[in-house]
Amino acid sequence: MDSSSKSSPNRKYPYPKDLKVEESVPDKLQLSNYFEWKKQMLDVIAGNGLLGFIDGTAKHPPETQTVIIGNGPNGGGTNSEERKNEEYVAWKESDDLVQNKWIKSRLTSSIRRQVEALHLKTAKEVWEALPQLVEDIKKKLNPYLPLYKAAIEGDWDKAAEFLTGKESDAVLRAPITLHSETALIVAVRAVRRNRFVEELVKRMSPTALEISDSGGRNALHRAAGSGNIKAAKLLVRENPRLPHLKTRFKQTPLYYAAARGDREMILWLIEVMNLKTKPLEGESGFRILYQLIISDLYGIALEVLRDNPKLASFIPKKEEDLKYHALTALADKPSSFESGNNYNSLKRFIYSRIEMENRQTEKNEGMESENIAEYDNRRQQDIEASPTSDNSGAANNGTKDIETSPASDSFGARNATYKLA
DSSP states (O other): OOOOOOOOTTSSSSOHHHHHHHHSSSBBBOOOOHHHHHHHHHHHHTTTTTTTHHHHOOOOOOOOEEEEEEEEEOOOOOEEEEEEHHHHHHHHHEEEEEEEEGGGGGGOOOHHHHHHHTTOOHEEEEEEEHHHHHHHHHHHGGGGHHHHHHHTTTTTTHHHHHTTTSSSSHHHHHOOTTTOOOOHHHTTGGGGOOOOOHHHTTSSOOOGGOOOOOOOOHHHHHHHHOOOOHHHHHHHOOOGGGGGGOOSSSSOOHHHHHHHHHHHHHHHHHHHHTTTSOOHHHHHHHHHHHHHHHHTOOOHHHHHHHHOOOGGGGSSSGGGGGSHOOOOOOOOOGGGSSHHHHHHHHHHHHHHHHHHHHHHHHHHHHHHHHHHHHHHHHHHHHHHHHHTHHHHHHHHHHHHHHHHOOOHHHHHHHHHHHHHO
16 A cells, blocks of 8 residues: 555554545446445455444444533532544544545445435445345346347337336336436437337327436437437427426536537537527536537537627636636637637637626726715715714715725626636
8 A cells, every 4th residue: 555545653543545446446336246346345445444434343432522621619529511522533534534435436326326315424334235225226127127128229129028018108207227217318329229219209208208317318418419310309399398408417408419519410409499599598508618619610609609699708606617618618729720710700709708898897897986986075075065064974974885885796807807817
């Protein structure tokens, strides 16, 4: 083990916080690899002296301890108080390390979500819950294994045989994979399975087409991300709402098409979403614009900006998301400087919009400052001209008015900072 991973010799509980668990447990826990995963994780935990946190021998110390702080008044008894137990603090740090940094970090997102839903508190509780959780998921999914195989192979005859005698609507709505995908979401990712997709759609209601996986992706998200435009058109014909539905991360199917750089799919989705009358906006539009530029689709990106110029100067809520700004995308593509008019026009358009926003912000702030100063002067003249006024009180009121005047627009302020950067 690297020396940087070792704990301080003064700690009661080991705390190898720098250990890279993914090097020893390369594959995350899935339904098919529990025993191999368990052996690898057990080797890491035991090899670092932390086995007691999953077998229960490292007991949970009291969170607080009573401390004597002196004698009571007149020598009667003693005074004491409850203080944080430092031993508990050290125990909790090591338990969190095993539970969150090691065990949970090596679970697939779907299994981790189910573990989180159990609201378990310690590494021992998580460790003991995993085998039963994996078995429960298998029992839930195993009845649908023939349908899953048929969807992967695009074999409708086998699927029809599986559906015989069953309530098809309920079966086709059911999650059949670890990631809560329906048979439709599985099948739609390959063009060769489109006959299978057509048969499924015939048997599903329009609202059933909106069912999403554990990440909030429905069948249209998957079709857009895989370039299956025939299936995408079939889905939207049955349910026109689908292009507007978003994942847990607020991504529409257009985002997936843009990330793939699929020009045909993108132009079709822009049309069916009626973006000419209701342009892309906000965080979703901001991310789509970035993906269009990354995919070298400068002409489409320019049209999106012309429909909603505010996207050029949009500032995301999280500062770290500025890496998805259109200018960042352009800066990351130095080869594009010779790619022609669309690239150069796009770059000029973005810069002109940011400069326009900055000038407007500066103008507003200048007018605001001038108005405040003028108002303050007028107030002061009124105070000095009135022999009966209470100068003390008037001055206070004047100060109050100035302090509570509108502050500079925060968007403009962020914009100015971005310009300087």
